Amino acid sequence: MGTGDNDDGEMSANIDIRGDNGFAEISTFIDNFIKMSTDDFYDRKISAHDKGHGECYADIDSSDKLGYDKIVRGSAMICLQKISQSLQMFHSHEYRNTLSLHLSEVLEEIGVNEDIIMERRRLNMLMENIQTVGYRSMGFNLSVYHLGSQSEGTTTLGLCSDADILHVFYGHNVIQDLSEWKKNKINLLMIQEKENVTPGYCYLQLLRRDKPLFETVIPIDPIVKEHFIKDSSGRILLKNTFLCDLYDNSERHGPSNAVRGEKGYSDIDIVYAMHCNSLPQSASNFLDRHGIGTWPTSEMIRFISNNGCCLVGASSKISTYPELEWRISTSLGERYLMFNLNITQLHCYVLMKIILKQFLTPQSPLSSYMCKTVLLHCIQNTGRNFWKKNNLFTCLTYCLLELQSYIKNENCPHFIIPENNLMAGQFTAEEVKLDILRRISYIIQSDGYKTYHGHLQRHQDQQQALDNLIKTTMHDTNLGHKETALNLLAQCLEQENRPIKALWMYVRSLTQRRRKQRRKASSYTI
Template sequence: MCTLMNFLGYGPPIRQARRDAYRERDRLMNARWTSIITMITTGSKAEGLTGFYESDVDTMYVVEGIMCLENGVDSDKLPRETTVFTLNTGVCYHGHSRLNLRELYGDIIPSIIRDALCKDENGGVFLSSALFVDAANDRTSVPTEMRHERAGPSLPISTGPFHTDNVFSLRCHCPVILSRWAERTRHWPPPDIVRKVVTMGSFVTPVGFKGSEYQHVEWRICFNTGENELMSSLNNTQVYIYVLLKLVVKDVLKPVKKEITSYTVKNIVLWLAENNPQAQFNESSLFYWLREGLEKLRTAILKIELPYFMIPERNLMAACGLDEGQKCTWVNTITDMMNEVSNTLLRLPRIRKAIISHPEPLVWYNKKRVEMELLLLKLINRRRQCMDMNGVVNMSDPMLQAINSRIADLVIEVHTRMNMEGSRLNVLIEILNMMLM
């Protein structure tokens, strides 16, 4: 099974190549922009766990010059021009906060912040999350992009098969919350990773608690860059468990209203890693830990409870909208899967197809697919390097031409073999897109 996961694009080399490519993408984009906004790729792309078109690109845009501080934290060490908000967590659900203005510096404050400032009944100034998203949405219109309905803090867009979830956020300094996380007794992560996660700090994103009548003025505390680091420090078996559990949610449970998400699964795997010795996670124990993960998922659904890994007081299942009928159906389905052990994986279309095509066709196709993905990742970053200030790409660049030529050759190779095996699909761009799914 571990060999199969490597063939499907979840092995260490391709994961690292994806992480490197998206970090380079961020670096190139940020070098072209002003210092007002910083772009950070997060989620499965930053973790290296999904192919080019396999899932949305989660992109966080951090408004610079703004800092949100825990109540009682001194702002003296911040640059003088920083606009400071205080986290007011006492009136919100765990992991959420209101942002009360502490220090404002006139002309320096970005308009996206100024347009979202409001006054409360006592004359105090706070930042509205709803107005902040509206302001961000008004400033990010691109004619070639298709906009989709807002999803939580995200402003989803798409260009052809390329989908992006854009979230605008603010930097946050919450040493008390991070200290509580760092001081927990644990098997994982190791001390150096714990220290690194703490130094990465946190962010607030513009979304309130679903069950709150004041969610339009609430913000959620999150640790995107720290979680990227945590996911990168998981061992192979833990990564494969995460991928398989995500496939279970997507292909078997099939939630319609995001009652359960990949983020739910991620937190289950992080808790498993923290609470158990690392040496127990190896190839021979993969199915044991998959069953443990399914049991944790079943318990979360049954009890409507799953603590957030970074802030355990926050229940990730709270206000998830799961009704009793759906709960019973999912609990019974997961119970059946736990009893099936390894046959569980036959329920997953991607795994089932890989088993059927193993070994020769799968090995041949995987080699072509991986090369194609690496070329596309290289192509995107090279195009940015060859782009002038007006957005015009120098297509005469020898490296761009070589990459495009090899991509064309690969598509033709795959098309030729498909025809030899009975396929009548002749639209090369469709074959290219299918290879990148």
């Protein structure tokens, strides 16, 4: 076994631990490691003490080199067996189960757990009720709804998700049939003609107040006059800027008005919409279908149907008349579906968003809403037993494969209104699409670890990131689950062909476990 010094000052070793002599080669390597680390331990301990970091080595109960030698040798042999087993199961079902459970544990530690999710939902539901009461007390006929990741509980601090707030106005009677017309109300008829209107969108045609007939004259009221237009067919159509223009004190961001949050608070996107009591005809297929495992359930479908839809002032990317198109939104129904997902399904969605944020943006036209839509389709096409914690890695892979297929075909069907292609007009440059497909393909084929490995652009950046992680893990006194963190860090170092530090982290993980066991035993004694 040849050894030498590599760039970061640790011993390097070229060991074929998958061959027949792998165990013997590692045994020889361990002997060299013990000799080096025993001498190095006291140098580091003295240096750390001089720098005021002596507590970093306080968990090793050895008073001399011989005692430390025994600890390292015994721990190293256990680690040797651990490494051998992990290599054998690397591509096995057990490996994926173990990785899934670790992944779920990490997500729960950073806030994506059932307790935090329920608290987020309760808080947002309370806030929207308070805001609705406030607006109605001032005479506004509207309701406030908190949507998106913040209210669903599908976010982390690192994702920096905006707070999405929907203001739904009920002062207009938005209908799909003239039989729903109401006297002395502002009646707006949804026009969903296939020739000019993008699927999932509509025009809003003004009707007369006194009779269920089409209006032929633009209103003379100066406040609303500029928001209507007469088309070549003589129809009086409402522009999609109508609601947003009523609120001119904030920055426009797509269909929403963006409010920049103060320091320590999320940015807020406020979307204004009008309510329609029924779903569009294009959603009829959703109302009649059931997926594998009867999801969505009849109760979910009934709730979505009874709550109708909203009309948001936004056009599609491929619209012929972008100022006239209104998007048909089923956000409230989708929120209800998200509230009925299990923790593994929510974990999968959060992981997709992390991948989107870390590896696919800013060049990517993909959005978290597309990821949510992919997830809902995948849930519908699988059984309930598929979505379990120990199968999270497989669930994520399945969702990424489905996303990859949608991108190849440039067709991501809306979950409730499948005629609405969310990817229509999104990929204007072929090279962007190919780059996204290449990245997703790499992630799928990476077997988990290389997702982290492959996208750090330079080797030195990768090594620096690992070194920073080592420092944080070793010196952060408030770090929870330190044993698990050290173990996972050792696996990363092992994959990076840094066996010295990997074995050192395994040793630290084992000694951390012993300390925990001793504390537990002493508490029982007391």
